[in-house]
Amino acid sequence: MSLDFLTGFTIFMLALIMVVSMVPGLLAGLESSGIDYDAVAYRTGVILVEDPGWPVYPPWEMNGEAHKDEIERIGLAVSKETPNVLLSTKVDAFFNDSFFTPDDYRSKAIFGDIPYSYNISLRSGSDLKQVGDPLPPGYGYIRRVVKIKEPGVAVINGTFAPQYTSLSSNQEFTVRLDFAQLLDPSVGAAYRIDPRTEPVNVTITDFLSYLNTTEPSTNATLQTVTFWKKDPTRPIPQFTKIPFSYSTVDPNLYTLHIDGTPTLHSLSPGVPVESNISLVLKPAATSLFTLDQNSILDIRFNFGDTPSRTNITGIHHYDYNPTNVTLPDLRTGVLEVAVW
Amino acid sequence: MVNDSGQLYTMEGVAAGVIMLLTVYIVISTTSIYTPGDTHIPDMQLEQLGSDVLAMMDTPNAKDSTGSDLETFVDADDSTGFESMFLGYCNMTAGATDDLHMSANVTYRDANLNVIKEHPFVEPDDSWTGRESAVRVTRWVQLDLQSSPPRSPYGSRAQAVLVEVLLWRA
Amino acid sequence: MACMNEDGQWIVLMGLLAALALFFLALIINQSALVGQTTAEGVLEFPKSDIRDLRTAIFDYVDKFGNTVDPDSQAVREDITRISLERKNAVVGFTVGTPQDVSGRPLRPVTIHYYNGVTEYDETVYY
Incomplete structure (x- = not known):
């Protein structure tokens, strides 16, 4: 009895050991990363590169910490008609990993029931942005070649001085954005100046050329920067001052730098300007102005000194004229998604 | 017992x-x-990359530029410029550069004889043995009317030609 | 065989259990392989970039020629259909209509037809 049982059980155990030792070999032949992970990486790549995300307007990248839950899907494309052309503001928001947690990336960009690990990187020239963990061996991968659209800059340098100075100056300089012209659908989405999604950047340099020469002075005082709007579809269109917290410094809404110093000023700075003024109006601020596709937005720089220390005056149009606004060329980049 | x-x-x-x-x-x-080799995943990745590269070369960099880089290369029959830009875009990664190789043909229609012809645009390099699992990606390019001198070999008329790129990993 | 001892049958039962476990494992592995295969094949088979490229080419044509019918535009149209059939194995056709007023802009109705034997694509777009 015992000898018989031993023989039978030994044969069974030997066979079982053989089978168990074969199972890992069976799995090793199927590098699982080459299968499901590649599909997930491909899907994430498509979502990021070919989709503007959801919500589209107001764009998801404007949602702050309080409204993060409203972001349903992260996409970096400028619009759904322009796959592979990414918007730099969306890119910056996406790669801000102090704002998005790993769970946000999983639920808004990668999707899937399994908590995948990821590493997403975007390289353009020597500029490298990256989120996620270091790569282990054996991961799913996709690489997409993209173009990145940067916002335009209106640089008002000394060459504009003859045009924008007058002896009968009212010490007010205006930068005018005509939305009907900017949002004209005949301009492709990849080259559009859209203040609702991209920052408006106004830089006045060579301020010396704008100073009053008859009244010798080395600076002029920038009293206020105000925003005015006009809606031409109204019965009696006229410019009205937009209510805004002009005296609060908020780098999420705008940044104002004077003379190249890192100090952030409010929009009623009352400080002397010697060489330059740089104002960046963020889309989060523009969205507070309740503008539509016909509105005209004025940014008015007021200098108030008695006697007048600057001759600056006039209206600078923020439009598609390359002398008025410098639109940088699209930059080529490569977006890599790795999932494991 | x-x-x-x-x-x-x-x-x-x-x-x-x-x-x-x-x-x-x-x-x-x-x-x-079903092993990974049969699942065509490397083919899918290469094809996606190739189409992206051609699409991006065909996107003008500025609003008022006269044409895309791809159009300029085909119009001027500039094969070295095309090859270096294509491989530059293809092999760019966050870390070390990749090792992809390519060759290209342009298919056009000869209107006088009404036949489809192929113009070898970029010849394959030494790594091409014919056994690689290469993928083919294509892109339409529209050439403008150019009266003189006649564009070789496509001719001077306004026309649409198809750029075909063969892409493989050595 | 009346005095057959059936005490040992649990060994066969164990063997069967192990076999069943292996069988389900194999099913799962097969499924996971299929996920990757179908994704890659789906991506390769659906001519997404071909259709996108064709649309761009047709829009370029409309930019250049509008809805005029003359030998020059006919030649380009024939380039697109003939080369598509020869090199892409796809039947391609498109028409461009007269401009219509679409929310204040004069846009041309463009119909696009694409069929490569597997995927058929038809679109009417105002461009």
Whole structure:
């Protein structure tokens, strides 16, 4: 009895050991990363590169910490008609990993029931942005070649001085954005100046050329920067001052730098300007102005000194004229998604 | 002491072993049909990359530029410029550069003879043996009317030509 | 065989259990392989970039020629259909209509037809 049982059980155990030792070999032949992970990486790549995300307007990248839950899907494309052309503001928001947690990336960009690990990187020239963990061996991968659209800059340098100075100056300089012209659908989405999604950047340099020469002075005082709007579809269109917290410094809404110093000023700075003024109006601020596709937005720089220390005056149009606004060329980049 | 039940445990052990081994054999023979090599994933990745590169070369960099880089290269028959830009875009990664190779043809229609012709645009380099699993990606390019000198070999008329790129990993 | 001892049958039962476990494992592995295969094949088979490229080419044509019918535009149209059939194995056709007023802009109705034997694509777009 015992000898018989031993023989039978030994044969069974030997066979079982053989089978168990074969199972890992069976799995090793199927590098699982080459299968499901590649599909997930491909899907994430498509979502990021070919989709503007959801919500589209107001764009998801404007949602702050309080409204993060409203972001349903992260996409970096400028619009759904322009796959592979990414918007730099969306890119910056996406790669801000102090704002998005790993769970946000999983639920808004990668999707899937399994908590995948990821590493997403975007390289353009020597500029490298990256989120996620270091790569282990054996991961799913996709690489997409993209173009990145940067916002335009209106640089008002000394060459504009003859045009924008007058002896009968009212010490007010205006930068005018005509939305009907900017949002004209005949301009492709990849080259559009859209203040609702991209920052408006106004830089006045060579301020010396704008100073009053008859009244010798080395600076002029920038009293206020105000925003005015006009809606031409109204019965009696006229410019009205937009209510805004002009005296609060908020780098999420705008940044104002004077003379190249890192100090952030409010929009009623009352400080002397010697060489330059740089104002960046963020889309989060523009969205507070309740503008539509016909509105005209004025940014008015007021200098108030008695006697007048600057001759600056006039209206600078923020439009598609390359002398008025410098639109940088699209930059080529490569977006890599790795999932494991 | 000797009875016929002596064989039973042994027999059943052998039976159980045979069942398990047979299952393993069946399992191995069925699963090995789908291995990663058969799933075309590297092909899919290469094809996606190639189409992206051609699409981006065909996107003008500025609003008022006269044409895309791709149009300029085909119009001027500038094969070295095309090859270096294409491979530059293809092999760019966050870390070390990749090792992809390419060759390209342009298919056009000769309107006088009304036949489709192929123009070898970029010849394959030494790494091409014919055994690579290469993928083919294509892009339409529209050429403007150019009266003189006639554009070689496409001719001077306004036309649409198809750029075909063969892409492989050495 | 009346005095057959059936005490040893649990060994066969164990063997069967192990075999069953292996069988389900194999099923799961097969499924996971299929996920990757179908994704890659789906991506390769659906001519997404081909259709996108064709649309761009047709829009370029409309930019250049509008809805005029003359030998020059006919030649380009024939380039697109003939080369598509020859090199892409796809039947391609498109028409461009007269401009219509679409929310204040004069846009041309463009119909696009694409069929490569597997995927058929038809679109009417105002461009």
